[in-house]
Amino acid sequence: MTFSKEAKHAFDAAPWAGKTKRYDIVKEGSIAVALVAIAAIVLSLVMGSPDEKPLTFKGWAVSNADNFYVTAVQEIAGTSGSATYGGPYNKASDGLNVGPFWLQKWAGVTHPIDTVNEFVIAPLSTQVMSTEIASALATWKAASDSQKQTWAATYDDAITKADGKLADVAAGAYGPVPALAQGLTDMAKGGALDAALLSQGGFFQTDNTKQILFFGDGSYLDDAGTTANLQGGTWGMMNETGRYPGQAWLWLYSFWYQIPPFNNEESKPIGANADAYIMVLMGLLSLGLILIPVIPGIKSLPMRIPIHRGIWRQYYDANGIKRRKK
Amino acid sequence: MSEMWTAKLRNKWQKNLPIEKLLPDDQPAYVVSWIYVFGVLTLAALAMIILSGIILAFEGPAWYHISDTGLFVNSLHFWSVQMFFVFMVVHLWGKYWMAAWRGNRFRTWATGAVAFVASIATAFTGYLVQTNFDSQWISFEAKDGFNAMGIGAFFNVTNLGQMLLLHVAFLPLLLGVITVIHVLMVRRRGVVPPIDAEPLLSGVER
Numbered sequence: 001m002t003f004s005k006e007a008k009h010a011f012d013a014a015p016w017a018g019k020t021k022r023y024d025i026v027k028e029g030s031i032a033v034a035l036v037a038i039a040a041i042v043l044s045l046v047m048g049s050p051d052e053k054p055l056t057f058k059g060w061a062v063s064n065a066d067n068f069y070v071t072a073v074q075e076i077a078g079t080s081g082s083a084t085y086g087g088p089y090n091k092a093s094d095g096l097n098v099g100p101f102w103l104q105k106w107a108g109v110t111h112p113i114d115t116v117n118e119f120v121i122a123p124l125s126t127q128v129m130s131t132e133i134a135s136a137l138a139t140w141k142a143a144s145d146s147q148k149q150t151w152a153a154t155y156d157d158a159i160t161k162a163d164g165k166l167a168d169v170a171a172g173a174y175g176p177v178p179a180l181a182q183g184l185t186d187m188a189k190g191g192a193l194d195a196a197l198l199s200q201g202g203f204f205q206t207d208n209t210k211q212i213l214f215f216g217d218g219s220y221l222d223d224a225g226t227t228a229n230l231q232g233g234t235w236g237m238m239n240e241t242g243r244y245p246g247q248a249w250l251w252l253y254s255f256w257y258q259i260p261p262f263n264n265e266e267s268k269p270i271g272a273n274a275d276a277y278i279m280v281l282m283g284l285l286s287l288g289l290i291l292i293p294v295i296p297g298i299k300s301l302p303m304r305i306p307i308h309r310g311i312w313r314q315y316y317d318a319n320g321i322k323r324r325k326k
Numbered sequence: 327m328s329e330m331w332t333a334k335l336r337n338k339w340q341k342n343l344p345i346e347k348l349l350p351d352d353q354p355a356y357v358v359s360w361i362y363v364f365g366v367l368t369l370a371a372l373a374m375i376i377l378s379g380i381i382l383a384f385e386g387p388a389w390y391h392i393s394d395t396g397l398f399v400n401s402l403h404f405w406s407v408q409m410f411f412v413f414m415v416v417h418l419w420g421k422y423w424m425a426a427w428r429g430n431r432f433r434t435w436a437t438g439a440v441a442f443v444a445s446i447a448t449a450f451t452g453y454l455v456q457t458n459f460d461s462q463w464i465s466f467e468a469k470d471g472f473n474a475m476g477i478g479a480f481f482n483v484t485n486l487g488q489m490l491l492l493h494v495a496f497l498p499l500l501l502g503v504i505t506v507i508h509v510l511m512v513r514r515r516g517v518v519p520p521i522d523a524e525p526l527l528s529g530v531e532r
């Protein structure tokens with residue numbers, strides 16, 4: 001027996017005219033809820049759930065004061081990751097692109113971030129401080145923009161030349177920058193920076209963008225991510241802190257970051273813009289998932305590979321339905 | 327009378343999804359396989375997620391850091407999500423190998439697939455609002471992908487307030503609505519017949 005495509009479609013679409021059996025879907029649903037509830041309770045009692053305390057600026061400045069200090073200088077000089085990021089924080093870079101599409105740039109600066117003033121000067125200004133730092137702050141505020149830039153850039157360069165080893169930095173005309181960086185480091189060590197960065201002088205605040213961005217500019221967060229095995233280059237996107245399952249459903253998203261050209265920042269255009277290309281790719285694949293029923297080849301695979309024989313075995317056997325070659 | 331929008335809607339609903347179809351007490355004889363359970367299990371896990379989520383919402387986002395009861399409820403939420411995804415993925419693969427979009431069931435598949443994507447988005451915002459080290463890390467890392475596409479301009483993963491609101495209001499609502507439509511579509515079309523079951527066409531009673 002063979003049937004035309006149209007006949008098959010009509011058959012599949014028509015209300016079922018064959019044998020039926022009693023089936024209590026409300027009971028089935030209730031049992032399912034009960035089973036899932038029991039499983040969730042057992043898993044929760046036995047395993048708990050991950051909750052590693054957030055890191056703090058205090059922790060960073062205490063455990064690695066030099067790295068914090070150097071990062072503070074970069075925020076002042078405008079060379080940090082945040083200061084050079086581009087959209088949506090500033091215009092320091094065009095950001096990533098996919099061919100002629102510069103979406104990051106086109107979307108504009110919707111969350112402006114001024115690293116010098118918001119990460120360093122404003123938080124410092126909220127503090128009661130030593131005369132040395134108070135006068136450094138006054139000198140900074142009184143100076144011209146070009147003077148500020150010269151001080152900060154000269155100091156930042158000198159630190160880079162010394163490979164970040166502060167003890168090896170040669171003396172120079174750095175103006176108040178070293179004192180400001182020291183003041184901020186002390187403030188962070190005391191634990192006052194976290195809240196000052198968040199509140200920016202206000203009362204209510206629910207946006208942690210400034211904190212998170214500054215935090216990621218140094219090595220503290222990155223090192224912690226490495227230790228916790230969360231780095232994106234090693235499937236970290238799917239991982240969770242501690243011994244818990246993570247977002248395993250992101251495996252395909254994570255996969256692209258493991259292979260060339262995506263995992264090679266030097267490779268243009270794709271590797272250098274991996275974040276953008278992978279987003280586009282995953283968008284297309286998601287669309288593909290939705291459209292599977294109309295994609296030639298993929299839609300007929302289930303008829304070719306007879307997994308359905310196993311799924312409906314009881315029915316096929318009971319009715320003597322043989323597999324028809326496709 | 328039949329010109330009334332209300333009457334039209336009622337008639338259409340009555341025709342396509344009468345209560346006997348919505349809550350049937352029998353099913354075609356071929357509905358015997360463990361695979362059919364996974365749609366219902368996905369639904370059950372979603373119910374658990376919503377229930378535990380509501381309790382968490384009542385106590386506020388920091389509760390589970392400081393309370394054992396809070397941590398337990400958070401664990402319920404966490405494991406329900408893990409189960410939800412396992413069930414949903416098995417369900418998805420099952421429906422794929424059954425080619426369950428046959429016979430005008432494309433929209434059932436499509437709403438399911440959209441539910442899958444919406445679930446990932448909802449879970450993702452959940453990871454961002456944990457207010458712990460994991461959420462610090464994830465928000466810092468994930469911002470780059472969204473920023474690269476210009477999405478970061480209005481969907482700011484480092485904005486806890488925004489993510490929290492989306493996670494507890496808009497996204498679950500969206501997922502809930504999609505899920506309801508998905509399940510209503512299954513009921514409307516009936517469960518898809520097995521591949522190669524067409525001998526029925528030739529008059530052979532099955």
Ligand code: HEM
Nearest residue numbers: 362365366368369418421426435438439441442512517518
């Ligand atoms: C929120 C997630 C989902 C829930 C709660 C859900 C729930 C259900 C339920 C209760 C059924 C009927 C029982 C069954 O056949 O298992 C069903 C059927 C179905 N689901 Fe889903 N589902 C979800 C996601 C998906 C996904 C991701 C897909 C595929 C991309 C999908 C495709 C289908 C199809 C094609 C049917 C119809 C099966 C038939 O006619 O035999 N669903 N779903």
